[in-house]
Structure formats: C-alpha cells, structure tokens
Amino acid sequence: MSSTISSGGPPIVEVAELTRAFGTRRALAGVTFSLGRGECLALFGPNGAGKTTLLRVLAGLLRPSSGSARVSGIQLPGGALARSRVGLISHRTMLYEALSPRENVSFAARLYGVRDVNARVEDSLRRMSMLERGDAPVRSLSRGMQQRVSIARAMVHTPQLVLADEPYSGLDDGGARALTSLLGELRSAGTAIIVVTHNLAEGLSLATHAAVMQRGRFVRYDPADRIDATAYSTTYREALAGG
Amino acid sequence: MADVLFAAWVIARKDLAIEFRTRSAFFSAVIFALLGLVIFYFAWDPTAVTVNDLAPGVLWVIFTFSGLLGLHRSFGVETEDHAIDGLLASPVSRESIFLGKAIANLIFVAAVQLIAIPALVVFYNLPLGNVAIPLIAIAFLAAVGLVAVGTLFSAMAVNTRLAELLLPMLSLPFFVPIVIAASQSTAKLLSGRPIVEAAAWIKLLIAFDIIFVAACTVAYPFTVDD
Structure with missing residues (x-):
C-alpha cells in the first residue's frame, strides 16, 4: 500500500x-x-x-x-x-548510566553542534520535568525518569x-x-x-x-x-x- | 578536520568522565600492572638474568595486558542500554567516534604507565638516570600503536558473546611489532647504550603507529555500518 x-x-x-x-x-x-x-x-x-x-x-x-x-x-x-x-527516541534509553541527565543531554547537544549548549540543555530538561534530578547519576533514576531524560536528549537539537x-x-x-x-x-x-x-x-x-x-x-x-x-x-x- | 577532532574530543571527554566516575577499569589495570611487577620480581633469579635484560620484557608484558583491560571497556560502555545507537545516529563522523575512543584509551594507558614505570624503577632498582625522558617517549609511542589496534578490535568484539576472549586473541598478533620495537628500544636505553642505537627501533615504532592509526581509522566505519 x-x-x-x-x-x-x-x-x-x-x-x-x-x-x-x-x-x-x-x-x-x-x-x-x-x-x-x-x-x-x-x-x-x-x-x-x-x-x-x-x-x-x-x-x-x-x-x-x-x-x-x-x-x-x-x-x-x-x-x-x-x-x-533527526531525533531518535527508543524504548532503549541510549543513556550513559554513570553520567547525570545534564551530562548526557549536554553530550548529545555537543555532538549535534548545538549553540548555547547550557541553555538548550536546561530547556530540554525543564520540558521533561527533570531539572531537579539533573545532577543525579542516571543509574539512580527510575525507568520512567530515564525515559524522560532520553526524550530530552533526543530533542535538544530541535x-x-x-x-x-x-x-x-x-x-x-x-x-x-x-x-x-x-x-x-x-x-x-x-x-x-x-x-x-x-x-x-x-x-x-x-x-x-x-x-x-x-x-x-x-x-x-x-x-x-x-x-x-x-x-x-x-x-x-x-x-x-x-x- | 577541525570538526572531526572537536567531535573526537567531546567523545573522549565523555569516556574519561565515565571512567573517572566508576574508576573500575583504571583500578583493575593499575592493580594488574603492580601485581605483574611483583610476580615477575619474585620469579626473577638475579644471578641468571640481569635487571637490564628482564625489565623491558616485564614492562611491555604488563603494559600490553593491563591496557587490554581498558580497551575492553572502551566500547563496553556503549552497550549500556544501546548508547551506541545514540552515538551512531548523531551527525558526528564514524572517524570521530574512533578517534575519540582512541584518545580516551591513550590517556587511560598513559595514566597506567605513569604509575607502572615508577613502580618498576623502584622494584627493580633501575638506574633510570638520563634515560627517563626517552623511555617515557617510547612508552607513549608504543601506547599509540597498541591503542589504535585495540580500539578497533574492541569495537569489533564488543557485541560478541566472547568479547573478553576475542579482544586479546584478535589484538595480540597485531601488538607484536609494536611490542618488539618498544622492548628492544627500551632494552638499549636501560643497558646504557646511546640513544642512536635505539633509533632504528624507534623509527619502526613511529612507522607502525602511522600505519595502525591510519588503517584503523579507515577500517572502523566498516565495523559499525551494516
């Protein structure tokens, strides 16, 4: 079809x-x-x-x-x-467990050549309500929170x-x-x-x-x-x- | 080229940050290196083999095997929840990914060497004297070649069931020319020969570094693109 x-x-x-x-x-x-x-x-x-x-x-x-x-x-x-x-979201989070949400999203932003990385990272985390846990290691977050970070990571480069x-x-x-x-x-x-x-x-x-x-x-x-x-x-x- | 190197540095920094947090591979490699030094020390018969004959072999055996511990972890971190997909779906070139991993591995191996070389000097009472800087330069040159080959094979082996076995099996044959050149030049230096006598081995080391870095950088994309 x-x-x-x-x-x-x-x-x-x-x-x-x-x-x-x-x-x-x-x-x-x-x-x-x-x-x-x-x-x-x-x-x-x-x-x-x-x-x-x-x-x-x-x-x-x-x-x-x-x-x-x-x-x-x-x-x-x-x-x-x-x-x-392209922004890719998967049921696999594609995150590094030893790094924090902020570090994971910031890493992605740099790979995508995003300008004003810090502001974009904060905005992406805020949209997914992850600012408060932004500095905790990803491994300490629940599965749902990890998925939120994964979505923030995928959106950071618009x-x-x-x-x-x-x-x-x-x-x-x-x-x-x-x-x-x-x-x-x-x-x-x-x-x-x-x-x-x-x-x-x-x-x-x-x-x-x-x-x-x-x-x-x-x-x-x-x-x-x-x-x-x-x-x-x-x-x-x-x-x-x-x- | 600047973009490739910038992306490589971003990836290397990420890998080093992960290793700094966990320190699992670094501690394993350092402890392995120190244990190797101790075991060789107690197995050594000073009346049969002089320290200058033994030390180069000990040094390069422990560097080779302790380095493998870090190399195995290099792409291992990318298997956590398919992080490698995020890396491969990003706009950085495959060459940047390889070089980033290789830079992180080089810093890892150099850090292990920074602890292992002084330990070797103390344990074996080596008369390092004015050969310290040439020895460090040889260690660095050898690390470049070992890391280039090891990083490539780490990428190839990581998704296999026998990754921990496959990595040394694939890498060690390619390590041979590097280890021979490094140990021969180290032996010349430690036995007090003038550095010009080691020049041929050092040139060989540089030649293999250039070949391995170039060949592995070109080959890496074929290991990840289907």
Whole structure:
C-alpha cells in the first residue's frame, strides 16, 4: 500500500518502495509514504512487523536494501547532514548510566553542534520535568525518569523529524502527558513525527496519519480525517493475530 | 578536520568522565600492572638474568595486558542500554567516534604507565638516570600503536558473546611489532647504550603507529555500518 501526503511544503520524509533484508528475511518489503512539516504518523503493528527497522533506516542506523528514503530531501544513507535533522527516541534509553541527565543531554547537544549548549540543555530538561534530578547519576533514576531524560536528549537539537519507537515505554501518567504535550508542541512548530506504539489511543491522539504494518508492509494507511479508531482496532487485532 | 577532532574530543571527554566516575577499569589495570611487577620480581633469579635484560620484557608484558583491560571497556560502555545507537545516529563522523575512543584509551594507558614505570624503577632498582625522558617517549609511542589496534578490535568484539576472549586473541598478533620495537628500544636505553642505537627501533615504532592509526581509522566505519 502506498501512501502519499501533501502538506503544501516539501516533504520531510519521502519513502518509496523501501526494502530492507536481513539475510533472506525481508523486514521491510516495499514501504512507500511521505510526511510533511507538522505531520505525525502513528505506526502500529505486531512485533516483527518492521516498524523499528523502518525507524532505524530513517535514523541512518541501517542502509536500505533497495528503494529510496529521503529525510529533508537528503537521500539516505545521507551521512552527517541527514542524521543532524533527526531525533531518535527508543524504548532503549541510549543513556550513559554513570553520567547525570545534564551530562548526557549536554553530550548529545555537543555532538549535534548545538549553540548555547547550557541553555538548550536546561530547556530540554525543564520540558521533561527533570531539572531537579539533573545532577543525579542516571543509574539512580527510575525507568520512567530515564525515559524522560532520553526524550530530552533526543530533542535538544530541535530536530526536523522525530522518530519515536515506543516512547511511552516506562513513563507514568505525568511523563506520558509531558511527552504528548511536547510532541504536540513540536508538531505545531513544524516538526514531522513518526510514533511507533502499541497503544492505539495514545498514537491516534497525536496522529495526522496512521498506518498498520504487517510483514514489512503497510496493510492499512489513513489520513487523520479518515481515521476510525474502531476500524483501526480491528485491523490491528487482525495484524497481531497474523503476526 | 577541525570538526572531526572537536567531535573526537567531546567523545573522549565523555569516556574519561565515565571512567573517572566508576574508576573500575583504571583500578583493575593499575592493580594488574603492580601485581605483574611483583610476580615477575619474585620469579626473577638475579644471578641468571640481569635487571637490564628482564625489565623491558616485564614492562611491555604488563603494559600490553593491563591496557587490554581498558580497551575492553572502551566500547563496553556503549552497550549500556544501546548508547551506541545514540552515538551512531548523531551527525558526528564514524572517524570521530574512533578517534575519540582512541584518545580516551591513550590517556587511560598513559595514566597506567605513569604509575607502572615508577613502580618498576623502584622494584627493580633501575638506574633510570638520563634515560627517563626517552623511555617515557617510547612508552607513549608504543601506547599509540597498541591503542589504535585495540580500539578497533574492541569495537569489533564488543557485541560478541566472547568479547573478553576475542579482544586479546584478535589484538595480540597485531601488538607484536609494536611490542618488539618498544622492548628492544627500551632494552638499549636501560643497558646504557646511546640513544642512536635505539633509533632504528624507534623509527619502526613511529612507522607502525602511522600505519595502525591510519588503517584503523579507515577500517572502523566498516565495523559499525551494516
């Protein structure tokens, strides 16, 4: 199923017939979609459907086997320039446990060449309500707090595209609300977002578009005004049953 | 080039900050080095082998193996909750990541040497005299080569089940030319020969440093890009 969205401006993400194979297994089997500024794609599907592989290709961590993927007009794998446009959130926090939240976020800011590092770090931590615990070692924080720091780390360079793989994993209600609010703010500011989640309600509350993946393909794709939560729930359950 | 070096320094500082907090690898390496010195000391028969013949071998055996402890940890810290993904998804070049890791490892090995060399001098009553500075220079040059090779193989071995075994197995054959050149030049210096007699070994050491640093920097991206 191909899916094209037009928001008037040039798309932030353009994916055409994208495949990615691991040996003989195709994790992505011809995915096509595009996403413009301020748009959010909620991606659902069972484990092994190819959702994380799609995000890893867009983050520059995996090379496509065939097809084409562009971020901000840059063909992937596009090296440093393409990677500088992307913020990656995962259920793995990607943090250094011996360092503090402030040090982790500051390290990321320096890698991304952020100007006025200290102010950006403080702002990112404040947005995720982590200023008070900013100097505690990450290993001393709860899983949910670590996830908040991970989100602050991913946002510190103001990415044009946010890739969020199970971002609500480990977050309590407050953390989930802060994340939803932050993603909403980013959308309003023109950031494109792809959220992978198993929680239909959370995903659909953010989305301008939604898709269900199964065996490396989009088996359902709809823009927001045609999203029917009941129909999605049915397709999602069928995808889960089909593996 | 300035961007590559700046990013490398940011990564090196991060690694050193982690090691400073935990001090696990540093203490392990220092204790290993000191224990090595003590064991060799008690196994040594001064009537059969002179101190000038023994010391270079002892020095380079303990540097090589204590350095491996730090090298193993180099990419080990990146496996914590997939921190390596955050590093690889950032816009820094793969070469910067390698050089950053190598710089941190070099400082780590140099810090171990700073403790181990005086300990060796005291234990074995070495007449260091005016060869102290050339000896430190040789130790530094050798550390550059060992760290370049070790950092590359640390990156390759870290995701394997037998990383602690694989790293020395892969690295040691490549350490041989460095260790031979370093121990031979150290032996010349400690036996009171003029430094020009060690010049050929030192040149060899420099040549291997250049080859290993360049080759490993070029090779590293292939170990992380699929």
